[in-house]
Amino acid sequence: xxxxDLEARLRRLKLAEPPDALEGRMLAAAASMGRLRRRFRMALxxxxxxxxxxxxxxxxxxxxxxxxxxxxAPSVPSEILAIDPALARRAELLAWIAPMPAPSFRAxxxxxxxxxxxxxx
Amino acid sequence: xxxxxxxxxxxxxxxxxLAILGSPADAEEIVQDLFVTLAETDAARWPAQxxxxxxxxxxxxxxxxxxxxxxRLALLKAEAPALVPREASDxxxxxxxxxASRALGELPVEQKEAVALHLFENMSFKExxxxxxxxxxxxxxxxxxxxxxxKEVLADERP
Numbered sequence: 001x002x003x004x005d006l007e008a009r010l011r012r013l014k015l016a017e018p019p020d021a022l023e024g025r026m027l028a029a030a031a032s033m034g035r036l037r038r039r040f041r042m043a044l045x046x047x048x049x050x051x052x053x054x055x056x057x058x059x060x061x062x063x064x065x066x067x068x069x070x071x072x073a074p075s076v077p078s079e080i081l082a083i084d085p086a087l088a089r090r091a092e093l094l095a096w097i098a099p100m101p102a103p104s105f106r107a108x109x110x111x112x113x114x115x116x117x118x119x120x121x
Numbered sequence: 122x123x124x125x126x127x128x129x130x131x132x133x134x135x136x137x138x139l140a141i142l143g144s145p146a147d148a149e150e151i152v153q154d155l156f157v158t159l160a161e162t163d164a165a166r167w168p169a170q171x172x173x174x175x176x177x178x179x180x181x182x183x184x185x186x187x188x189x190x191x192x193r194l195a196l197l198k199a200e201a202p203a204l205v206p207r208e209a210s211d212x213x214x215x216x217x218x219x220x221a222s223r224a225l226g227e228l229p230v231e232q233k234e235a236v237a238l239h240l241f242e243n244m245s246f247k248e249x250x251x252x253x254x255x256x257x258x259x260x261x262x263x264x265x266x267x268x269x270x271x272k273e274v275l276a277d278e279r280p
Contacts, residue, residue: 006272007240012211013204013218015136015241022135022149023127026156 122164127156130172133242134179139203140237141183143226151182173252180253184230204241217275224274232267239264 131152138148155178159167168174202222206214225233234253238244239260246264250257 001272001276003268003272006268006275009217009275010204010221010240010271012207012214013221013241014207015140015203015237016145016201016205018132018135018149018152019145022152023124023131026127026131026153027124029153029157029160 123156123160126159126171126175130175131156134175136242137176137234137237138179138183140225140241141180141230141233142186143203143222145201147183147186151179151186154182155179170251176252177254180234187230221271221275224271227274228267228270231263232270235260235263236267236271240268 134155135148135152138151139145142148142151155175158178159171159175202219203225204218204222206218208214225236228236235249238249238252239246244252246257246260249260253260
């Protein structure tokens with residue numbers, strides 16, 4: 001049998017198709033990840049705003065000094081608590097240990113990312 | 122946009138993973154994981170040649186699965202033939218499909234994928250080379266070796 005003969009025989013076959021449900025499952029999984037990402041971004045923004053208010057309030061109360069006299073604890077948005085309570089508690093601790101002069105959304109996001117990867121105590 | 126990519130290349134990725142692994146469940150899992158990972162990345166940051174990127178990623182994922190010794194033993198008894206008759210109404214091809222599936226499954230990965238992508242997915246050697254980032258001569262060589270081995274095993278078979 002020649003190679004062309006074999007190829008012709010094999011071309012009467014085809015590789016099996018994926019099940020119809022695969023596309024649905026894939027899209028559902030991708031959609032879930034998208035929703036989770038959006039919730040986490042919203043929670044991070046809320047966290048940053050909360051921390052900024054807390055530090056600003058501390059600055060106003062201790063005007064003229066380099067260290068705020070009083071720093072109320074930043075509140076952890078419930079969205080973060082819902083996603084990852086352990087991460088939220090560590091983020092709260094971070095806010096007390098390492099106050100940022102002007103916490104930005106980016107700085108908060110990076111800090112939380114490092115926390116989740118165990119890069120910060 | 123994700124759905125468009127799936128429509129364009131998803132079934133091919135499944136068939137490709139199935140050709141390498143011989144396991145429909147593993148092939149499904151690889152494809153699903155690939156697209157979920159893609160969904161986690163902003164579309165603006167997807168690779169320019171996302172189809173080729175997905176083929177390479179499917180290959181890497183399938184090879185990782187093959188590396189487990191226990192998995193290799195399981196794959197020798199494939200759950201279902203990777204190859205099926207084009208004409209479902211032709212029962213005479215069922216036996217040949219099963220034997221061809223086994224023969225394809227026993228090829229080395231490089232030869233198996235060259236045969237699967239060229240013979241069954243109708244990709245040119247050039248297209249395969251671009252997707253896998255190897256020269257088309259290398260693809261052609263792997264294909265020739267693969268077809269040669271299939272010919273030895275299936276020479277006496279009648280479809």
